[in-house]
Amino acid sequence: MIMWKWILATAFVASCTIGTSLVGQIFIIGIVGFWASIAAVFLSWAYLLITALYYLEATLSRPPGANIFSITRFYFGSFWGWITAVLWICVSIGGLAFVFPLAPSLIVGMLAQHGITVPVQLITFTFPLIIGLILYLGPHLTMSINLILLASLSLGLLGSYRLGFEQITPQYFKLFQLGFLILVIPVLITAMYYQMIIPTIATFLDNQFKKIRSSIVVGSFISAVIFALWGIAVSPIAGKIGPENLSKVHFKYLNYEELAKVPIVGPWMPFISLLTITTGALVLGTIAVDVLADLFGYELSSRKGVKRVLLLALVVVPSFILSLIPPEYTYLPLVTLIDTAWLFMSGLLPIFWVWARRFREQYTPYTAPGGNTTLIITTAIACFVFYLVGIEIIYQTSI
DSSP states (O other): OHHHHHHHHHHHHHHHHHTGGGTTHHHHHHHHOHHHHHHHHHHHHHHHHHHHHHHHHHHTTSOTTOOHHHHHHHHHOHHHHHHHHHHHHHHHHHHHHHHTTHHHHHHHHHHHTTTOOOOHHHHHHHHHHHHHHHHHTOHHHHHHHHHHHHHHHHHHHHHHHHHHHHHOOHHHHTOOOGGGHHHHHHHHHHHSOOGGGHHHHHHHTTTOHHHHHHHHHHHHHHHHHHHHHHHHHHHHHHHHHOHHHHTTOOOSSOOHHHHTTSOSBTBHHHHHHHHHHHHHHHHHHHHHHHHHHHHHTOOGGGSSTHHHHHHHHHHHHHHHHHHTSOHHHHHHHHHHHHHHHHHIIIIIHHHHHHHHHHHHTOOOSOOOTTHHHHHHHHHHHHHHHHHHHHHHHHHHHHO
16 A cells, blocks of 8 residues: 555656646757757756755655645744745646646547547536546545556657657757757756645655655656657657757747647647646646645645535636636736746745754754755755746746
8 A cells, every 4th residue: 555655656746747848848859959958857857856855854844734834834934834825826726727728629629530529618617627526536546547647648658759769860869059958957947846746745655754755756757757758759840840940939828729730749749738738737736735725724634525625616716717818818927927936936945944944953854965065056056047037037028
């Protein structure tokens, strides 16, 4: 049973990292080249891993069931606890509102290929409902369903890799635009985040730090390998379009209906996109419910039944309403909010927690490796990455 829970937690970490951002990696590869994109993936993975271990160190310093609100409140007071919790709830709602409209066009298109006609409005209403029903089942069943989806996604990726290997040209591997690397890494960091799920994983694994730590390391490494191999699958289309042209492309919002028509990885593209959307929604919803429960002071034993329905309604209903607004009005504000908040909560926030914990000498059964020297270096890197993303956001909003 314990081993099975570890497998579920590891798959959940991998799903959180992969998310919907996997599809957009073609543009990163087009800018920096295949080998540089691989280097960017694993450099981003290393940075995210150390900040994830800081998350674990701070989480285990509090009682089981603690999340962003109670951890921040303990170290910095109620005001900052409320700020971080409300910010994360807004990010979760915005993230779900971002992915909810993407699924209907993909599902309708895939069914149409088999001669089945379904009104897009029906899927628009039922997809959020299905996500809400899965989340109501609780973390164990949600993570079990996520494992099945992740296994299906892996099969789709295997088919994509085969097509990619068949179409790749040796010339493309020669491209290595190192100058873009420093700009691409912050983009990957905001794409490959998973730290905010660690308090949920810690609770799920009964605060056993060795199992949580190995789940983080293995799950995030699996996703990094998937990101790297995905580069092989999409390199052919990036090579055909041309890196110099892709680097000039700017999307105000992605139209997944059009994206599904592009033969990037053959017939697997809509399938892969739908699975990344679904797993991403499950992860976002799970974290949001736990953060809200922590915010309301619900004990672990009371996070079910009517109270769980209330928590889900506070997450899914606003997300669904927001998703009905045309994307040309919501895409840029949502992406700006999500990228900024994710970067803060996945990098700077755990660093602040750990500085406060070590200054107070608060007990925790786990201490991240490297001591204060590594913490100082990571703090500097986190500030620099935040600065680079800030520049990118200013550039995006000025276009």
